[in-house]
Amino acid sequence: MKITVLGTGGGARAHIARLAGLGHEVHVGTRDPKVTLARTGPDPMGTPPFKDFLAQHPGIQLHTFGEAAAASDGLVINGIDGHNAVAALSAIADPLAGKTLADYAVPYIYNPDIERPWPTPWGVNPILDPCDSDSLGEQIQRALPHTKVVKAFVTQEQETVTDPKSIGGEHTMFIAGDDDAAKQQVTDLLKTYGWDDVLDLGPLVAARGMEMYAHMHLAIGLALGFGTRFGIKVVR
Amino acid sequence: MKITVLGTGGGARAHIARLAGLGHEVHVGTRDPKVTLARTGPDPMGTPPFKDFLAQHPGIQLHTFGEAAAASDGLVINGIDGHNAVAALSAIADPLAGKTLADYAVPYIYNPDIERPWPTPWGVNPILDPCDSDSLGEQIQRALPHTKVVKAFVTQEQETVTDPKSIGGEHTMFIAGDDDAAKQQVTDLLKTYGWDDVLDLGPLVAARGMEMYAHMHLAIGLALGFGTRFGIKVVR
Numbered sequence: 001m002k003i004t005v006l007g008t009g010g011g012a013r014a015h016i017a018r019l020a021g022l023g024h025e026v027h028v029g030t031r032d033p034k035v036t037l038a039r040t041g042p043d044p045m046g047t048p049p050f051k052d053f054l055a056q057h058p059g060i061q062l063h064t065f066g067e068a069a070a071a072s073d074g075l076v077i078n079g080i081d082g083h084n085a086v087a088a089l090s091a092i093a094d095p096l097a098g099k100t101l102a103d104y105a106v107p108y109i110y111n112p113d114i115e116r117p118w119p120t121p122w123g124v125n126p127i128l129d130p131c132d133s134d135s136l137g138e139q140i141q142r143a144l145p146h147t148k149v150v151k152a153f154v155t156q157e158q159e160t161v162t163d164p165k166s167i168g169g170e171h172t173m174f175i176a177g178d179d180d181a182a183k184q185q186v187t188d189l190l191k192t193y194g195w196d197d198v199l200d201l202g203p204l205v206a207a208r209g210m211e212m213y214a215h216m217h218l219a220i221g222l223a224l225g226f227g228t229r230f231g232i233k234v235v236r
Numbered sequence: 237m238k239i240t241v242l243g244t245g246g247g248a249r250a251h252i253a254r255l256a257g258l259g260h261e262v263h264v265g266t267r268d269p270k271v272t273l274a275r276t277g278p279d280p281m282g283t284p285p286f287k288d289f290l291a292q293h294p295g296i297q298l299h300t301f302g303e304a305a306a307a308s309d310g311l312v313i314n315g316i317d318g319h320n321a322v323a324a325l326s327a328i329a330d331p332l333a334g335k336t337l338a339d340y341a342v343p344y345i346y347n348p349d350i351e352r353p354w355p356t357p358w359g360v361n362p363i364l365d366p367c368d369s370d371s372l373g374e375q376i377q378r379a380l381p382h383t384k385v386v387k388a389f390v391t392q393e394q395e396t397v398t399d400p401k402s403i404g405g406e407h408t409m410f411i412a413g414d415d416d417a418a419k420q421q422v423t424d425l426l427k428t429y430g431w432d433d434v435l436d437l438g439p440l441v442a443a444r445g446m447e448m449y450a451h452m453h454l455a456i457g458l459a460l461g462f463g464t465r466f467g468i469k470v471v472r
Contacts, residue, residue, distance in 0.1 A: 127368050127369055128368050131367060131368050132363050132364050132367050132368070132448075132451075133363055167471055167472060168471060168472060169469075169471040170471070171469075171471040172468075174452075174456075176455070199456065199459055199460075200459060201452075201455040201456065201458075201459050202455065202458065202459060206451075206452075206455040208451050209449075209450075209451030209452030209453075209454065209455045210452060210455075212368075212448040212449070212451055212452065213445075213448070213449055213452050214445075215368075215442075215444050215445030215448055216410075216437075216442075216445030216446060216448065216449050217445075218445065219412075219437040219438065219442040219445045219446075220410075220435065220437065220470055222437075222438065223435055223436060223437050223438060224435075224470070224472055228472055229472070230470055230471060230472040231470075231471050231472075232408075232468045232469065232470055232471065233405075233407075233468065233469040233471050234456055234460070234466055234467075234468055235403055235404060235405040235406070235407040235466060235467050235468065235469050236403060236404065236460055236464055236465070236466040
């Protein structure tokens with residue numbers, strides 16, 4: 001399939017590499033390909049330059065967001081950070097129309113002016129906006145009424161999402177969305193990633209809980225030791 | 237041990253019955269024992285009258301909140317609903333001083349005037365207050381500076397908390413708090429309930445994530461079918 005990944009960060013790269021390994025034609029979208037390719041140092045998250053990643057993964061095509069969205073034959077993965085996602089996606093509503101958008105963004109706001117206690121090495125508590133009475137997934141769906149938004153992949157690191165068997169035991173992937181066929185499309189992709197337990201949480205409004213799980217995910221990660229890969233299994 | 241449970245709802249009853257079964261002297265607190273004992277019909281959650289429960293569990297002592305808190309020799313479980321917890325607990329700060337308070341309340345606000353889509357049979361989305369930048373656990377700790385608050389039991393139904401082996405496989409209990417000895421006290425109790433995997437998420441600020449998991453817990457419960465018992469296991 002021709003699958004598009006929007007974004008070039010660490011999470012997006014996990015999908016790009018895995019999709020290419022599975023034999024898909026992978027199209028990658030970035031704000032400005034020239035700027036992305038010109039970077040020679042690591043990004044603020046410590047991720048190496050995308051140019052180096054491309055050199056290790058030949059055959060992957062880098063485009064603008066809009067060109068990349070147009071190149072997909074049905075499935076697009078959103079790896080644009082939560083803070084910028086609605087604006088960036090709204091600008092490419094046309095090429096995204098009719099397609100399925102699998103969204104794993106967390107609407108974190110990093111405000112260095114807010115000093116809070118927080119059990120992180122960073123000392124600053126990322127807050128979520130929207131939160132509780134709305135979700136980023138729903139905001140994106142409202143901004144793109146002709147796209148089928150599926151919230152997915154948001155409760156694990158993307159390295160774990162794309163290689164679920166890399167941790168010691170079966171765990172659960174959660175999805176939510178208002179279109180059953182789109183959810184099936186994402187579920188089919190997840191099966192090829194190696195997922196056996198995909199739990200459909202229902203309509204897209206369930207994205208609220210999935211995004212709000214971010215704080216607990218972070219706390220679990222810190223409790224286990226930074227960098228430890230983990231997932232959660234619904235035991236029933 | 238002399239252990240106190242504040243509250244007489246379904247969750248509190250699960251602890252009361254389990255603690256009595258383990259041989260503890262159980263003291264139960266309610267706002268007004270006479271009113272509690274006078275009830276003859278089910279409460280708004282469909283729970284039968286407490287009088288009937290007491291008849292089935294002889295030896296349990298019902299008091300006012302303050303008397304019950306005073307009767308504990310060190311451990312108190314808060315089963316007062318989230319909306320009323322800070323006010324009710326502040327009023328009994330003296331008898332709670334020096335004790336460990338294991339708190340599982342979720343700060344739900346049920347506002348029937350707020351109509352939202354929500355994947356529940358109730359049609360109304362409970363919202364959380366506080367949320368994201370504060371938690372009920374922290375509010376209680378600030379209101380009761382001489383009490384050691386441990387957030388615990390909040391990510392499962394209390395029937396599952398008190399009988400973790402009732403579902404099909406090992407799952408994880410999360411705790412958070414600022415006092416290590418108090419967390420050990422709660423962990424020791426959990427071991428007697430049957431828990432093998434208790435994960436300390438660190439300081440009480442981690443209660444934010446634990447409380448915010450409520451929406452996902454609800455969505456998972458609805459996806460599995462209302463009434464299905466489940467837990468989550470951190471797979472690592």
